Amino acid sequence: MTHPLSDRINSLPTSQTLAMAAKARELRAEGKDIIGLSLGEPDFNTPDFIKDAAIEAINQDYNSYTPVDGYLELKEAICVKFKRDNDLDYKPNQVVVSTGAKQSIANVAQVLLNPNDEVLLPAPYWVSYSAIATLCEATFVEIPSSIDTDFKITPAQLEAAITPKTKMIFFNSPNNPSGTIYSEAEYRALAAVLEKHPQIFILSDEIYEHVNYNAKPFSFAAIESMYHRTITVNGLAKAFAMTGWRIGYIGAPEWIAKACTKMQGQITSGTNCIAQRAAITAVLAPVSKIQFMVDEFKTRRDIVIGLLREIDGFKVNVPEGAFYVFPDISDFFGKTIKDVKIENANDFSLFLLEHANVATVTGDAFGAPNCIRISYAASELQIREAIKRIAAALS
Numbered sequence: 001m002t003h004p005l006s007d008r009i010n011s012l013p014t015s016q017t018l019a020m021a022a023k024a025r026e027l028r029a030e031g032k033d034i035i036g037l038s039l040g041e042p043d044f045n046t047p048d049f050i051k052d053a054a055i056e057a058i059n060q061d062y063n064s065y066t067p068v069d070g071y072l073e074l075k076e077a078i079c080v081k082f083k084r085d086n087d088l089d090y091k092p093n094q095v096v097v098s099t100g101a102k103q104s105i106a107n108v109a110q111v112l113l114n115p116n117d118e119v120l121l122p123a124p125y126w127v128s129y130s131a132i133a134t135l136c137e138a139t140f141v142e143i144p145s146s147i148d149t150d151f152k153i154t155p156a157q158l159e160a161a162i163t164p165k166t167k168m169i170f171f172n173s174p175n176n177p178s179g180t181i182y183s184e185a186e187y188r189a190l191a192a193v194l195e196k197h198p199q200i201f202i203l204s205d206e207i208y209e210h211v212n213y214n215a216k217p218f219s220f221a222a223i224e225s226m227y228h229r230t231i232t233v234n235g236l237a238k239a240f241a242m243t244g245w246r247i248g249y250i251g252a253p254e255w256i257a258k259a260c261t262k263m264q265g266q267i268t269s270g271t272n273c274i275a276q277r278a279a280i281t282a283v284l285a286p287v288s289k290i291q292f293m294v295d296e297f298k299t300r301r302d303i304v305i306g307l308l309r310e311i312d313g314f315k316v317n318v319p320e321g322a323f324y325v326f327p328d329i330s331d332f333f334g335k336t337i338k339d340v341k342i343e344n345a346n347d348f349s350l351f352l353l354e355h356a357n358v359a360t361v362t363g364d365a366f367g368a369p370n371c372i373r374i375s376y377a378a379s380e381l382q383i384r385e386a387i388k389r390i391a392a393a394l395s
Protein backbone atom coordinates (compact mmCIF):
# COMPACT_ATOMS: atom_id res chain seq x y z
CA MET A 1 0.00 0.00 0.00
CA THR A 2 1.36 3.43 -0.84
CA HIS A 3 1.23 5.89 1.99
CA PRO A 4 -0.50 9.17 1.24
CA LEU A 5 2.43 11.44 2.03
CA SER A 6 2.43 15.04 0.87
CA ASP A 7 4.07 16.10 -2.38
CA ARG A 8 6.27 18.28 -0.17
CA ILE A 9 7.93 15.41 1.66
CA ASN A 10 7.97 13.20 -1.43
CA SER A 11 9.94 15.84 -3.31
CA LEU A 12 12.47 16.17 -0.51
CA PRO A 13 15.70 14.18 -0.73
CA THR A 14 17.02 12.55 2.44
CA SER A 15 20.04 14.38 3.90
CA GLN A 16 22.99 12.44 2.48
CA THR A 17 25.30 13.41 5.33
CA LEU A 18 22.88 12.08 7.93
CA ALA A 19 21.96 9.07 5.78
CA MET A 20 25.60 8.03 5.47
CA ALA A 21 26.14 8.46 9.21
CA ALA A 22 23.04 6.33 9.87
CA LYS A 23 24.27 3.68 7.44
CA ALA A 24 27.67 3.56 9.17
CA ARG A 25 25.95 3.19 12.54
CA GLU A 26 23.77 0.39 11.20
CA LEU A 27 26.75 -1.52 9.77
CA ARG A 28 28.64 -1.09 13.03
CA ALA A 29 25.66 -2.53 14.91
CA GLU A 30 25.92 -5.55 12.59
CA GLY A 31 29.47 -5.98 13.78
CA LYS A 32 31.32 -4.35 10.87
CA ASP A 33 34.37 -2.26 11.70
CA ILE A 34 33.34 0.92 9.90
CA ILE A 35 35.40 4.11 10.16
CA GLY A 36 33.06 7.06 9.83
CA LEU A 37 34.52 9.95 7.87
CA SER A 38 31.12 11.05 6.64
CA LEU A 39 29.75 13.33 9.31
CA GLY A 40 31.00 16.83 10.02
CA GLU A 41 31.11 16.34 13.75
CA PRO A 42 34.11 17.19 15.95
CA ASP A 43 35.32 14.14 17.88
CA PHE A 44 36.20 16.33 20.89
CA ASN A 45 34.07 16.65 23.99
CA THR A 46 32.39 19.96 24.73
CA PRO A 47 34.92 21.94 26.82
CA ASP A 48 34.39 21.68 30.58
CA PHE A 49 33.80 25.39 31.13
CA ILE A 50 30.74 25.15 28.85
CA LYS A 51 29.48 21.96 30.45
CA ASP A 52 29.82 23.61 33.89
CA ALA A 53 27.66 26.51 32.74
CA ALA A 54 24.96 24.04 31.67
CA ILE A 55 25.10 22.18 34.99
CA GLU A 56 24.83 25.47 36.85
CA ALA A 57 21.78 26.40 34.76
CA ILE A 58 20.07 23.12 35.65
CA ASN A 59 20.82 23.69 39.32
CA GLN A 60 19.51 27.23 39.08
CA ASP A 61 16.22 25.79 37.80
CA TYR A 62 16.26 27.07 34.29
CA ASN A 63 13.43 24.94 33.04
CA SER A 64 10.73 27.17 31.58
CA TYR A 65 9.97 28.23 28.04
CA THR A 66 12.41 30.85 26.86
CA PRO A 67 11.55 33.86 24.73
CA VAL A 68 10.97 32.51 21.19
CA ASP A 69 14.02 34.34 19.82
CA GLY A 70 16.25 33.38 22.76
CA TYR A 71 17.23 34.79 26.16
CA LEU A 72 18.11 38.48 26.02
CA GLU A 73 21.46 37.76 27.78
CA LEU A 74 22.35 35.29 25.04
CA LYS A 75 21.37 37.70 22.27
CA GLU A 76 23.46 40.41 23.95
CA ALA A 77 26.40 38.01 24.18
CA ILE A 78 25.99 37.17 20.47
CA CYS A 79 26.10 40.90 19.66
CA VAL A 80 29.39 41.16 21.59
CA LYS A 81 30.73 38.18 19.65
CA PHE A 82 29.65 39.66 16.29
CA LYS A 83 31.50 42.87 17.10
CA ARG A 84 34.58 41.11 18.48
CA ASP A 85 35.04 38.51 15.73
CA ASN A 86 33.35 39.98 12.70
CA ASP A 87 33.28 43.73 13.24
CA LEU A 88 29.51 43.61 12.81
CA ASP A 89 27.11 45.87 14.65
CA TYR A 90 23.97 43.97 15.54
CA LYS A 91 21.50 44.81 18.28
CA PRO A 92 19.66 42.10 20.24
CA ASN A 93 16.47 42.76 18.26
CA GLN A 94 18.39 41.71 15.14
CA VAL A 95 19.36 38.35 16.62
CA VAL A 96 17.31 35.12 16.66
CA VAL A 97 18.54 32.00 18.42
CA SER A 98 17.37 28.70 16.93
CA THR A 99 17.70 24.94 17.26
CA GLY A 100 20.90 24.73 15.27
CA ALA A 101 22.10 26.76 12.32
CA LYS A 102 20.05 24.42 10.15
CA GLN A 103 16.85 25.81 11.66
CA SER A 104 18.22 29.34 11.33
CA ILE A 105 18.72 28.76 7.60
CA ALA A 106 15.31 27.14 7.20
CA ASN A 107 13.66 30.08 9.01
CA VAL A 108 15.33 32.61 6.75
CA ALA A 109 14.40 30.70 3.61
CA GLN A 110 10.80 30.29 4.76
CA VAL A 111 10.34 33.98 5.46
CA LEU A 112 12.01 35.29 2.30
CA LEU A 113 11.33 32.82 -0.49
CA ASN A 114 8.17 32.52 -2.57
CA PRO A 115 7.44 29.70 -4.98
CA ASN A 116 9.53 30.01 -8.17
CA ASP A 117 12.01 32.44 -6.68
CA GLU A 118 15.55 31.49 -7.63
CA VAL A 119 18.25 30.75 -5.06
CA LEU A 120 21.87 30.79 -6.18
CA LEU A 121 24.06 28.03 -4.78
CA PRO A 122 27.78 28.31 -5.46
CA ALA A 123 28.72 24.64 -5.80
CA PRO A 124 29.84 22.66 -3.95
CA TYR A 125 27.28 23.57 -1.33
CA TRP A 126 26.05 21.96 1.86
CA VAL A 127 23.39 19.29 1.26
CA SER A 128 20.54 20.97 3.06
CA TYR A 129 20.67 24.27 1.13
CA SER A 130 19.06 22.78 -1.96
CA ALA A 131 16.57 20.80 0.09
CA ILE A 132 15.53 23.85 2.11
CA ALA A 133 15.06 25.87 -1.09
CA THR A 134 12.98 23.02 -2.50
CA LEU A 135 10.81 22.98 0.63
CA CYS A 136 10.04 26.64 -0.04
CA GLU A 137 9.08 25.70 -3.63
CA ALA A 138 11.90 27.88 -4.84
CA THR A 139 14.24 26.85 -7.63
CA PHE A 140 17.90 26.44 -6.85
CA VAL A 141 20.47 27.40 -9.43
CA GLU A 142 23.94 25.89 -9.09
CA ILE A 143 27.01 27.92 -9.94
CA PRO A 144 29.65 25.27 -10.61
CA SER A 145 33.30 25.34 -9.63
CA SER A 146 36.05 22.75 -9.64
CA ILE A 147 39.15 21.74 -7.76
CA ASP A 148 41.23 23.68 -10.30
CA THR A 149 39.95 26.97 -8.89
CA ASP A 150 39.96 25.68 -5.29
CA PHE A 151 36.20 25.42 -5.62
CA LYS A 152 35.69 29.18 -5.86
CA ILE A 153 33.21 30.86 -8.17
CA THR A 154 34.10 34.04 -10.06
CA PRO A 155 32.20 37.34 -10.14
CA ALA A 156 31.53 36.74 -13.86
CA GLN A 157 29.87 33.41 -13.06
CA LEU A 158 27.77 35.07 -10.39
CA GLU A 159 26.68 37.81 -12.79
CA ALA A 160 25.77 35.23 -15.44
CA ALA A 161 23.62 33.23 -13.00
CA ILE A 162 21.47 36.19 -11.91
CA THR A 163 18.02 36.61 -13.44
CA PRO A 164 15.10 38.88 -12.50
CA LYS A 165 13.81 35.94 -10.41
CA THR A 166 16.93 35.67 -8.25
CA LYS A 167 15.96 36.34 -4.66
CA MET A 168 18.85 34.95 -2.61
CA ILE A 169 22.31 33.54 -2.64
CA PHE A 170 23.46 31.02 -0.03
CA PHE A 171 27.11 31.71 0.59
CA ASN A 172 29.31 29.59 2.85
CA SER A 173 32.93 30.31 3.74
CA PRO A 174 34.79 28.39 5.17
CA ASN A 175 32.90 26.02 2.94
CA ASN A 176 31.29 22.70 3.68
CA PRO A 177 32.20 20.41 1.82
CA SER A 178 35.32 21.90 0.20
CA GLY A 179 36.99 23.71 3.12
CA THR A 180 37.51 26.68 0.80
CA ILE A 181 37.80 30.16 2.27
CA TYR A 182 37.16 33.29 0.24
CA SER A 183 39.47 36.20 0.91
CA GLU A 184 38.15 39.66 1.73
CA ALA A 185 39.06 40.81 -1.78
CA GLU A 186 37.08 37.92 -3.26
CA TYR A 187 34.08 38.76 -1.08
CA ARG A 188 34.27 42.35 -2.24
CA ALA A 189 34.45 41.33 -5.90
CA LEU A 190 31.28 39.23 -5.50
CA ALA A 191 29.63 42.05 -3.56
CA ALA A 192 30.37 44.44 -6.45
CA VAL A 193 28.20 42.22 -8.65
CA LEU A 194 25.44 41.98 -6.05
CA GLU A 195 25.43 45.77 -5.67
CA LYS A 196 23.98 45.94 -9.18
CA HIS A 197 21.09 43.68 -8.17
CA PRO A 198 19.48 45.16 -5.07
CA GLN A 199 16.69 42.53 -4.98
CA ILE A 200 19.09 39.77 -3.91
CA PHE A 201 19.51 38.76 -0.26
CA ILE A 202 22.65 37.09 0.98
CA LEU A 203 22.54 34.25 3.46
CA SER A 204 26.09 34.10 4.74
CA ASP A 205 26.65 30.84 6.58
CA GLU A 206 29.70 31.33 8.79
CA ILE A 207 29.34 28.25 10.99
CA TYR A 208 32.97 27.19 10.32
CA GLU A 209 34.48 30.64 10.91
CA HIS A 210 36.79 29.55 13.75
CA VAL A 211 37.93 26.41 11.98
CA ASN A 212 40.22 28.49 9.87
CA TYR A 213 43.93 27.86 9.42
CA ASN A 214 45.30 31.01 7.85
CA ALA A 215 43.16 34.03 7.19
CA LYS A 216 41.11 36.04 9.66
CA PRO A 217 37.42 35.34 9.10
CA PHE A 218 35.53 37.81 6.96
CA SER A 219 31.78 38.37 6.82
CA PHE A 220 29.55 39.43 3.96
CA ALA A 221 27.70 41.83 6.22
CA ALA A 222 30.98 43.63 6.99
CA ILE A 223 30.70 45.14 3.51
CA GLU A 224 28.65 48.25 4.09
CA SER A 225 26.53 47.95 0.95
CA MET A 226 25.63 44.35 1.84
CA TYR A 227 24.79 44.79 5.53
CA HIS A 228 21.12 45.67 5.08
CA ARG A 229 20.44 42.61 2.93
CA THR A 230 22.67 40.02 4.51
CA ILE A 231 21.62 37.42 7.05
CA THR A 232 24.66 36.21 8.98
CA VAL A 233 24.21 32.64 10.17
CA ASN A 234 26.37 31.05 12.82
CA GLY A 235 26.17 28.54 15.66
CA LEU A 236 28.12 26.67 18.27
CA ALA A 237 28.26 23.14 16.88
CA LYS A 238 31.53 23.16 15.00
CA ALA A 239 33.95 25.39 16.87
CA PHE A 240 32.81 24.44 20.37
CA ALA A 241 32.20 20.73 19.76
CA MET A 242 28.52 21.19 20.59
CA THR A 243 26.75 19.52 17.67
CA GLY A 244 24.09 17.89 19.82
CA TRP A 245 23.33 20.99 21.86
CA ARG A 246 21.61 22.54 18.85
CA ILE A 247 22.31 26.24 19.11
CA GLY A 248 22.33 28.32 15.95
CA TYR A 249 21.65 32.00 15.48
CA ILE A 250 21.33 34.81 12.96
CA GLY A 251 22.19 38.47 12.86
CA ALA A 252 19.92 40.16 10.33
CA PRO A 253 17.95 43.28 9.49
CA GLU A 254 15.36 43.66 12.23
CA TRP A 255 12.39 42.98 9.93
CA ILE A 256 13.87 39.65 8.89
CA ALA A 257 14.70 38.72 12.49
CA LYS A 258 11.10 39.53 13.47
CA ALA A 259 9.73 37.34 10.70
CA CYS A 260 12.01 34.46 11.72
CA THR A 261 10.77 34.77 15.30
CA LYS A 262 7.19 34.62 14.07
CA MET A 263 7.99 31.51 12.00
CA GLN A 264 9.82 29.81 14.86
CA GLY A 265 7.00 30.69 17.26
CA GLN A 266 4.68 28.47 15.23
CA ILE A 267 7.08 25.59 14.80
CA THR A 268 9.46 25.02 17.72
CA SER A 269 9.26 28.04 20.06
CA GLY A 270 12.51 29.04 21.77
CA THR A 271 15.28 26.47 21.76
CA ASN A 272 16.42 24.45 24.77
CA CYS A 273 16.88 26.64 27.87
CA ILE A 274 19.94 24.82 29.30
CA ALA A 275 21.78 24.88 25.99
CA GLN A 276 21.04 28.59 25.72
CA ARG A 277 22.50 29.33 29.17
CA ALA A 278 25.64 27.37 28.30
CA ALA A 279 25.82 29.18 24.98
CA ILE A 280 26.19 32.53 26.78
CA THR A 281 29.44 31.24 28.29
CA ALA A 282 30.59 29.71 25.00
CA VAL A 283 30.10 32.74 22.75
CA LEU A 284 31.73 35.09 25.24
CA ALA A 285 34.77 32.83 25.76
CA PRO A 286 37.97 34.03 24.15
CA VAL A 287 38.63 32.19 20.90
CA SER A 288 41.96 31.08 22.37
CA LYS A 289 40.03 28.60 24.55
CA ILE A 290 39.08 26.50 21.54
CA GLN A 291 42.26 27.01 19.54
CA PHE A 292 43.64 23.60 20.56
CA MET A 293 40.89 21.92 18.54
CA VAL A 294 41.60 24.06 15.49
CA ASP A 295 45.32 23.29 15.77
CA GLU A 296 44.54 19.61 15.94
CA PHE A 297 42.28 19.84 12.87
CA LYS A 298 45.09 21.51 10.96
CA THR A 299 47.50 18.69 11.84
CA ARG A 300 44.95 16.16 10.67
CA ARG A 301 44.28 18.05 7.46
CA ASP A 302 47.96 17.88 6.59
CA ILE A 303 48.03 14.16 7.32
CA VAL A 304 44.95 13.48 5.17
CA ILE A 305 46.25 15.50 2.26
CA GLY A 306 49.67 13.85 2.44
CA LEU A 307 48.22 10.35 2.51
CA LEU A 308 45.57 10.90 -0.16
CA ARG A 309 48.12 12.35 -2.54
CA GLU A 310 49.96 9.04 -2.43
CA ILE A 311 46.93 7.28 -3.93
CA ASP A 312 46.80 7.29 -7.74
CA GLY A 313 43.60 8.83 -9.05
CA PHE A 314 42.95 11.19 -6.13
CA LYS A 315 43.24 14.85 -7.03
CA VAL A 316 43.51 16.85 -3.80
CA ASN A 317 43.80 20.58 -3.12
CA VAL A 318 44.67 22.24 0.17
CA PRO A 319 41.52 23.43 1.95
CA GLU A 320 42.10 26.33 4.32
CA GLY A 321 39.33 25.63 6.78
CA ALA A 322 36.39 23.54 8.01
CA PHE A 323 37.31 19.89 8.58
CA TYR A 324 36.77 18.37 5.18
CA VAL A 325 38.82 17.44 2.17
CA PHE A 326 37.00 17.20 -1.09
CA PRO A 327 39.12 15.22 -3.54
CA ASP A 328 38.24 14.92 -7.22
CA ILE A 329 38.00 11.20 -7.87
CA SER A 330 36.66 11.34 -11.45
CA ASP A 331 39.76 9.46 -12.63
CA PHE A 332 38.10 6.31 -11.33
CA PHE A 333 34.95 6.75 -13.40
CA GLY A 334 34.57 4.01 -16.01
CA LYS A 335 36.96 1.70 -14.18
CA THR A 336 36.12 -1.68 -12.70
CA ILE A 337 37.71 -2.41 -9.34
CA LYS A 338 37.15 -5.69 -7.51
CA ASP A 339 34.35 -6.45 -9.99
CA VAL A 340 32.59 -3.20 -9.16
CA LYS A 341 32.02 -0.78 -12.05
CA ILE A 342 32.55 2.79 -10.83
CA GLU A 343 30.36 5.09 -12.91
CA ASN A 344 30.11 8.06 -10.58
CA ALA A 345 30.97 9.47 -7.16
CA ASN A 346 28.05 7.67 -5.57
CA ASP A 347 29.40 4.30 -6.77
CA PHE A 348 32.84 5.29 -5.53
CA SER A 349 31.63 6.27 -2.07
CA LEU A 350 29.63 3.02 -1.80
CA PHE A 351 32.66 1.06 -2.99
CA LEU A 352 34.71 2.58 -0.16
CA LEU A 353 32.02 1.66 2.34
CA GLU A 354 31.79 -1.89 1.05
CA HIS A 355 35.43 -2.68 0.34
CA ALA A 356 37.34 -0.40 2.72
CA ASN A 357 34.77 -0.12 5.51
CA VAL A 358 35.15 3.65 5.34
CA ALA A 359 32.14 5.98 5.23
CA THR A 360 32.46 9.14 3.10
CA VAL A 361 29.80 11.26 1.36
CA THR A 362 29.30 11.40 -2.40
CA GLY A 363 29.93 14.77 -4.04
CA ASP A 364 26.56 14.48 -5.81
CA ALA A 365 24.96 15.44 -2.51
CA PHE A 366 26.84 18.75 -2.68
CA GLY A 367 26.32 19.53 -6.37
CA ALA A 368 29.85 18.35 -7.24
CA PRO A 369 29.57 14.99 -8.99
CA ASN A 370 33.34 14.50 -9.51
CA CYS A 371 34.21 14.52 -5.83
CA ILE A 372 33.69 12.83 -2.49
CA ARG A 373 33.76 14.45 0.93
CA ILE A 374 36.05 13.12 3.61
CA SER A 375 35.60 14.54 7.09
CA TYR A 376 38.74 14.57 9.20
CA ALA A 377 36.89 15.37 12.39
CA ALA A 378 38.04 11.93 13.55
CA SER A 379 41.11 10.80 15.50
CA GLU A 380 44.48 10.70 13.79
CA LEU A 381 44.58 6.95 14.33
CA GLN A 382 41.25 6.48 12.57
CA ILE A 383 42.24 8.79 9.74
CA ARG A 384 45.49 6.93 9.10
CA GLU A 385 43.76 3.55 9.24
CA ALA A 386 40.92 4.73 6.96
CA ILE A 387 43.22 5.98 4.26
CA LYS A 388 45.36 2.87 4.48
CA ARG A 389 42.22 0.83 3.87
CA ILE A 390 41.15 3.06 0.98
CA ALA A 391 44.55 2.67 -0.66
CA ALA A 392 44.44 -1.10 -0.18
CA ALA A 393 40.91 -1.41 -1.59
CA LEU A 394 41.84 0.58 -4.69
CA SER A 395 45.16 -1.12 -5.33
Ligand code: GLU
Pocket residue numbers: 015017018038039040041102126127128176
Ligand atom coordinates in the same frame (compact mmCIF):
# COMPACT_ATOMS: atom_id res chain seq x y z
N1 GLU B 1 26.71 19.78 8.93
C1 GLU B 1 27.28 18.48 9.19
C2 GLU B 1 27.70 17.82 7.92
O1 GLU B 1 27.64 18.37 6.87
C3 GLU B 1 26.33 17.66 10.01
C4 GLU B 1 25.30 16.87 9.29
C5 GLU B 1 24.27 17.72 8.66
O2 GLU B 1 23.50 18.34 9.37
O3 GLU B 1 24.26 17.76 7.42
O4 GLU B 1 28.14 16.69 7.99
